[in-house]
Amino acid sequence: MMKNFDENIHSDIYENLINSYKQSKIPHAQLFDSKYGYGALLIIISYIKYICCKDKQGDKFCNTCPSCLKINNLSHPDLNFVFPVVKKSGNKSISDSYFEIWKEMILENPFSDLVSWTNKLDSGNSQLAIFADESREIVQKFSTHPYEADYKFMVIWGLDKMNIQSANKLLKILEEPQPNQLFFMISDNSESILPTIISRVQRISLNRLSDTEIVKLLANHYNLNIDESSQYSRLSKGDYNKALELLSTSSQNGTYLEYFKEIMRYSYSNKVLQIMEWSDKLADMSREEHKQFITYSLNLIRENYIMNHRIKDIVYLNKSEEEFSTKFSQFINDTNILQINEEFNSAYSDLISNGVAKFIFLDLGLKLVKLINSK
Ligand SMILES: [Zn+2]
Numbered sequence: 001m002m003k004n005f006d007e008n009i010h011s012d013i014y015e016n017l018i019n020s021y022k023q024s025k026i027p028h029a030q031l032f033d034s035k036y037g038y039g040a041l042l043i044i045i046s047y048i049k050y051i052c053c054k055d056k057q058g059d060k061f062c063n064t065c066p067s068c069l070k071i072n073n074l075s076h077p078d079l080n081f082v083f084p085v086v087k088k089s090g091n092k093s094i095s096d097s098y099f100e101i102w103k104e105m106i107l108e109n110p111f112s113d114l115v116s117w118t119n120k121l122d123s124g125n126s127q128l129a130i131f132a133d134e135s136r137e138i139v140q141k142f143s144t145h146p147y148e149a150d151y152k153f154m155v156i157w158g159l160d161k162m163n164i165q166s167a168n169k170l171l172k173i174l175e176e177p178q179p180n181q182l183f184f185m186i187s188d189n190s191e192s193i194l195p196t197i198i199s200r201v202q203r204i205s206l207n208r209l210s211d212t213e214i215v216k217l218l219a220n221h222y223n224l225n226i227d228e229s230s231q232y233s234r235l236s237k238g239d240y241n242k243a244l245e246l247l248s249t250s251s252q253n254g255t256y257l258e259y260f261k262e263i264m265r266y267s268y269s270n271k272v273l274q275i276m277e278w279s280d281k282l283a284d285m286s287r288e289e290h291k292q293f294i295t296y297s298l299n300l301i302r303e304n305y306i307m308n309h310r311i312k313d314i315v316y317l318n319k320s321e322e323e324f325s326t327k328f329s330q331f332i333n334d335t336n337i338l339q340i341n342e343e344f345n346s347a348y349s350d351l352i353s354n355g356v357a358k359f360i361f362l363d364l365g366l367k368l369v370k371l372i373n374s375k
Contacts, residue, residue, distance in 0.1 A: 208238025
């Protein structure tokens with residue numbers, strides 16, 4: 001079941017869609033021109049749910065009738081999805097071959113984009129595309145009447161990934177609209193869609209989500225308090241995927257901040273034994289995390305140097321980093337900044353040339369003892 005994404009987003013667009021249904025004027029094909037993180041798929045699914053709902057309440061679907069439940073599971077027999085896939089020898093290159101994986105991703109996060117899909121497929125360098133085989137499937141799926149609903153729905157996710165043969169076939173289908181067939185398409189790159197297709201569809205430009213909408217989504221799905229949610233929503237520029245990305249970086253940064261505080265505390269008070277234990281602990285992280293920790297530290301050092309020079313306006317730190325830096329920044333000054341940077345940078349190069357992490361961190365810690373105490 002789609003993780004209860006029943007938030008009311010883009011209510012103005014949703015209302016227009018509902019009105020077109022009520023006036024029996026649903027366009028045959030609609031293209032949602034939008035970043036995936038703005039929620040186009042969620043709007044489309046809500047709309048289809050409304051159209052099919054057996055127990056509509058005003059402008060709302062009930063979310064409990066069999067039809068609503070099937071759509072929530074993306075398993076309604078009249079609801080079809082097309083999305084880019086990779087070409088595999090032997091297999092037909094069609095969405096149905098990959099549907100279970102795609103469904104899993106969308107049920108987890110209906111805002112998922114092509115980058116999440118590429119990662120999910122683990123497709124490496126293979127190009128994602130909607131191939132010619134797919135258009136034959138569309139024709140075939142649309143050759144029968146709807147099973148349960150009044151319409152058959154075809155949602156094309158990533159329309160711009162359609163290759164030219166496939167696009168030409170789609171064009172033919174779009175040129176002969178059937179009254180009980182509806183197309184919903186999504187693209188975040190509509191410049192690469194054939195103009196002849198564009199001319200056959202009604203375009204809906206979806207704007208970014210509002211800060212309030214993002215705050216609500218984060219609060220409902222990630223248990224964040226208002227302060228945290230507001231911070232991410234401000235930085236996400238209305239893109240839910242961006243907000244999620246910031247969220248995941250920031251929870252990792254919380255760990256890095258703790259490690260950074262520890263080493264600065266041990267170095268300041270010259271606690272060699274603790275510095276050794278600290279090096280062992282950090283050595284257990286992955287190489288990628290080592291690099292991230294060093295990059296994070298370099299950034300924090302820079303911000304503290306700026307803070308020490310009282311140029312507070314241009315400092316960007318989150319709340320816990322700021323709390324720490326208010327006291328710590330006095331230790332990063334003109335005498336030591338260059339050399340501290342140099343030590344972190346050289347640890348970085350040693351790490352990427354496969355040096356022994358334990359010794360690299362120990363060496364770094366011991367060098368900091370002197371540097372952090374120089375006034
Ligand atoms: Zn319903």
